[in-house]
Amino acid sequence: MVDIARGFLLRPPSGGSFRFDAGTLCLELLLTGGPGELARWESLYGPADLVEWAGRSRLPDGLAPRVEPEEVTAARELRNAVHRLVSARIGGREPGPADLAIVDAAAAHPPPVPRFGPGGTRAWVPGATGAQVLSAVARDAVDLFTGPYAGRIRECGADDCGLVFVDTSRPGRRRWCSMERCGNRHKVRAHRARQPDGGGGEGGECAGGATGGA
Numbered sequence: 001m002v003d004i005a006r007g008f009l010l011r012p013p014s015g016g017s018f019r020f021d022a023g024t025l026c027l028e029l030l031l032t033g034g035p036g037e038l039a040r041w042e043s044l045y046g047p048a049d050l051v052e053w054a055g056r057s058r059l060p061d062g063l064a065p066r067v068e069p070e071e072v073t074a075a076r077e078l079r080n081a082v083h084r085l086v087s088a089r090i091g092g093r094e095p096g097p098a099d100l101a102i103v104d105a106a107a108a109h110p111p112p113v114p115r116f117g118p119g120g121t122r123a124w125v126p127g128a129t130g131a132q133v134l135s136a137v138a139r140d141a142v143d144l145f146t147g148p149y150a151g152r153i154r155e156c157g158a159d160d161c162g163l164v165f166v167d168t169s170r171p172g173r174r175r176w177c178s179m180e181r182c183g184n185r186h187k188v189r190a191h192r193a194r195q196p197d198g199g200g201g202e203g204g205e206c207a208g209g210a211t212g213g214a
Contacts, residue, residue, distance in 0.1 A: 008056060018181040023166035024149075026082050026141035028057045030164060035080040042076075047130070050075050054133050060122050063112060063133070071130030078106045078134055082141050086164050089145065089153050106131075106138035158182035 007021040008031055022028045032053055033042035044050055047067035054063055081102035088095050109131045117123030144150065144166060152167040156177035163177035176182040 016181075018178045020163060020178050020181075021165070022163075023168050024140055024144055025058050026137050026144055027086070027153075027164055027166060029053070029075070029079045029137050030083055030086070032079060033076070034083040038083065044072055044076055044079070047072055050130055050133070059112075059133070059136065060124075062117070063124050063128055065112070065128040065130055065133050067130035067133075071134065074106065075130065075134055077102055078138060082137075085141070085145060086153060089150065090155055090164070095145070103138045103141050106134045107142055109135040111135040111139060156182050 007019045008028065009017055010020050010031070011017045020031075022031070032044045032049075033039060044053070047069060050067045050072050051065060054065055055061065081099040084099045085095050085103070087093075088099075112128040112132045112135075113125040115123050115125050144153070149166050149168060152172060154165060154167055154174070155161075156163045156165070157175040158177070161177055161182050165174070165177060167174040
């Protein structure tokens, strides 16, 4: 898995913002929308959108791929397949053969080629394509679903949030997409529930309604 942690700044329609770390590259792509009801949060409309996502993802800066329109369509197809594989994993179901084939096809392309930059920093061989970016995502998905963290793919524990992440923490007890968002909401609700008057809950949404920010 690509393990250079960065995190996305998300801004749900309910207000505020919070930093979300999906834990791995392939799950970061799910923040751009998805199949079914998630289609209303679509954000991959053209090549510039995929380039922007790559720049904000846990791929190191400086990749700047050249993306063609058909590669954006392939990105949406790969993302939706990963969404369904995540749903199957969390639900204890067998993965769909068609979705596995989509990931395999994307992974078959060569990934971006890393090289040393100035001062020994990480850089990329110029000229990466959108297909190469998707190959990195697909290979990351194969590593995730077949590796030691496959059993740690989780959905946020909040009822009004559907963000998914892989728990890479040492104790393996991560419950929330973000402690500053859903974790804090849970603490507030639990505190109010213990009050003599019963308190009240704080509404809001996290998942599909979360939009990215710089």
